[in-house]
Amino acid sequence: MNQLPIIDISPLYSADQTAWQSIAMQIDHACREWGFFYIKGHPIAPSRIDAVLDHAQRFFALPAAEKLKIDITQTRHHRGYGAIATEQLDPSKPCDLKETFDMGLHLPTDHPEVIAEKPLRGPNRHPSMPGWESLMEQHYVDMQALAQTLLRAMTLALDIERDFFDTRFKEPVSVLRMIHYPPRHTASTEDQQGAGAHTDYGCITLLYQDAAGGLQVRNVQGEWINAPPIEGTFVVNLGDMMARWSNDRYLSTPHRVISPLGVDRYSMPFFAEPHPDTAIECLPGCQDERHPAKYPATTCAEFLLSRFADTYAYRREREAV
Numbered sequence: 600m601n602q603l604p605i606i607d608i609s610p611l612y613s614a615d616q617t618a619w620q621s622i623a624m625q626i627d628h629a630c631r632e633w634g635f636f637y638i639k640g641h642p643i644a645p646s647r648i649d650a651v652l653d654h655a656q657r658f659f660a661l662p663a664a665e666k667l668k669i670d671i672t673q674t675r676h677h678r679g680y681g682a683i684a685t686e687q688l689d690p691s692k693p694c695d696l697k698e699t700f701d702m703g704l705h706l707p708t709d710h711p712e713v714i715a716e717k718p719l720r721g722p723n724r725h726p727s728m729p730g731w732e733s734l735m736e737q738h739y740v741d742m743q744a745l746a747q748t749l750l751r752a753m754t755l756a757l758d759i760e761r762d763f764f765d766t767r768f769k770e771p772v773s774v775l776r777m778i779h780y781p782p783r784h785t786a787s788t789e790d791q792q793g794a795g796a797h798t799d800y801g802c803i804t805l806l807y808q809d810a811a812g813g814l815q816v817r818n819v820q821g822e823w824i825n826a827p828p829i830e831g832t833f834v835v836n837l838g839d840m841m842a843r844w845s846n847d848r849y850l851s852t853p854h855r856v857i858s859p860l861g862v863d864r865y866s867m868p869f870f871a872e873p874h875p876d877t878a879i880e881c882l883p884g885c886q887d888e889r890h891p892a893k894y895p896a897t898t899c900a901e902f903l904l905s906r907f908a909d910t911y912a913y914r915r916e917r918e919a920v
């Protein structure tokens with residue numbers, strides 16, 4: 600079991616219900632066996648990916664002082680630039696060797712949830728680069744739509760209403776993130792990793808990775824296997840909220856990034872996460888007498904904030920004050 604499945608999802612965009620069903624079953628199988636798969640045949644144009652990547656590379660090349668004008672650690676709602684070593688995904692390893700830009704759903708300052716100072720809610724903080732804001736805001740919308748198409752396909756096997764996720768993804772807390780991994784200069788991959796071993800927090804993640812490589816996924820035998828870049832695809836993986844919703848029927852699989860030697864790496868995950876107040880509790884069809892619910896009910900915001908507190912040193916320090 601060393602080859603992640605590749606699923607052509609183009610039938611999900613047709614009216615052919617038989618083909619739709621077949622793709623839904625392939626996705627279900629991949630979610631149970633791996634928690635990871637590639638998708639091709641999605642509607643995000645290569646020219647869009649090129650444009651977003653080009654902007655991300657130019658942003659990360661700016662002087663530190665310029666990037667730090669939108670320092671994520673200075674926001675209460677988690678938007679903007681995270682410098683190298685801001686995040687520590689694997690607590691047994693040093694901080695991650697990567698820098699990031701995070702954006703979410705832009706909520707204006709007069710939105711009721713922003714006025715109420717709800718965590719994770721507020722306006723985006725974009726760099727002042729020509730064309731950046733409109734490009735990224737559009738990309739966020741399109742990635743959210745792609746995520747919801749996949750989630751709709753999952754409802755079939757999970758035995759829930761077709762619009763189960765659509766209703767819960769109104770005004771979501773989904774995050775679009777750009778990541779720059781500087782090159783590793785040592786032969787050892789253990790002392791310094793681009794992203795330490797972790798599981799994702801949300802429902803599903805759609806990851807674009809450039810040609811550099813370095814993503815590794817832990818298979819059910821506990822071995823790290825490479826998830827190499829494949830042109831025109833996204834790597835899709837499930838996060839902890841989906842594992843909780845499905846009572847571990849769907850796997851939230853550990854993964855990590857080994858920074859490549861001598862080259863920079865850029866990647867762009869989209870973390871699909873529902874409205875913050877959404878209850879995350881075992882779905883009725885995923886529990887029975889032999890399989891009682893494993894996890895206590897929580898909410899999306901409560902769960903996300905507890906995971907951020909684990910992996911962001913600055914948040915731990917703030918909470919300790």
Ligand SMILES: O=C(O)CCC(=O)C(=O)O
Pocket residue numbers: 778794799806808814854855856866867868
């Ligand atoms: O950059 C990558 O390939 C993966 C990043 C990742 O796993 C994450 O940000 O959660």
Ligand SMILES: [Fe+2]
Pocket residue numbers: 797798799854
């Ligand atoms: Fe991840």
